[in-house]
Amino acid sequence: MALALNNFIGFETGGLEEAYSVSGAPVVQSTIVKSGNFALALPAGAEYSMEQVIDGTSDELNARIISFKIYFVDTTPASKSWIFYAYNDDDLLLWDLAVETDGDLIFTDSAASTVTVPAPFTSGKFHRIDVFWEKRLPAVFELYIDGVSVISENDRDLTEPGVLFYYTFANTAGSIIYYDDLYCMSGASSVSDFLGPRTEVLGAFQNTVEDHTDQGSTLSVRSWSTTGNTPGVD
Structure with a gap:
């Protein structure tokens, strides 16, 4: 398949319109921001989900990239804190990332096998996380933090x-x-295929691969259909 940009989110609506679903009390705020005017803030117990569509069994060979910026106030939580999930529509885990009480980053796959990265984060700054992964067995999983490889697996x-x-x-x-x-x-x-350190999302756009339209009047003003734009494909 051709390389396709499926979704990009910078929280520039100033609200939660770009989410597929939320729980807890996530907030879009303008105080601590990497680019643009807004960023997402998650207090303890909050989640912000985005849907991705799988096109059938052949898509299991379709490798994917997910990239985002993350900022910790405290890199050593009082108890283990999960910071990112990829899971299916039956709530079965594909993989996740968590931070332990000592600051270590823990990657877990769907077979509950783990990889530990010793304390890679610094509080009070944004870090860039880039992940290349395949939805299959055995699968390649590559994770970079600020452009440096910290996990490189080929049998996940x-x-x-x-x-x-x-x-x-x-x-x-x-x-x-x-x-x-x-x-x-x-x-x-x-x-x-990572887009690199200069990636900044400065506008609000609709997810191009969801099976329904994202909600919110602020978002729809600049959706793909109203701007006449199309996803970038090589």
């Missing part, structure tokens, strides 16, 4: 049945966490 189990899967920003415990500048791509071939 990243499969679960289901029609859809979801990306979710989370903060299950600890101090508030900020997120900004997310983009999702399909049809990737390798980490060379």
Whole structure:
């Protein structure tokens, strides 16, 4: 498949219109921001989900990229805090990321196998996370932080049945966490398809791969259909 930009979110509506679903008390705020005017703030217990469509069994060979910026007030939560999930529409885990009480980053795949990255984050600054992954077994999983490879695996189990899967920003415990500048791509071939450190989302646009239209009057003003734009495809 051709490389396609499926979704990009910078929270520039000033609200939660770009989410597929939310829980807890997520807030879009303008105080701590990586680019543009707004970023997402998740207090403990909050989640912000985005839907991605799977096009059938052949799509399991379709490698994907997810990239976002993250800012920690405290990198050592009082209890283990999950910060990101990829799961299917039956709530079965494909993979997730969590921060332990000592600051270590923990990657877990759908077979509950883990990889630990020793304390990679610094509080009070934005870090860029780039992930290249395949939805299959065995699967490649590559994770970069600020352009540096910290996880490189080629035999991960990243499969679960289901029609859809979801990306979710989370903060299950600890101090508030900020997120900004997310983009999702399909049809990737390798980490060379990462867009790089200058990626900034400065406008509000509709997810191009969802099976329904995102909601919110602010968002619809600049949706794909009203602007005449189309997703970028190589």
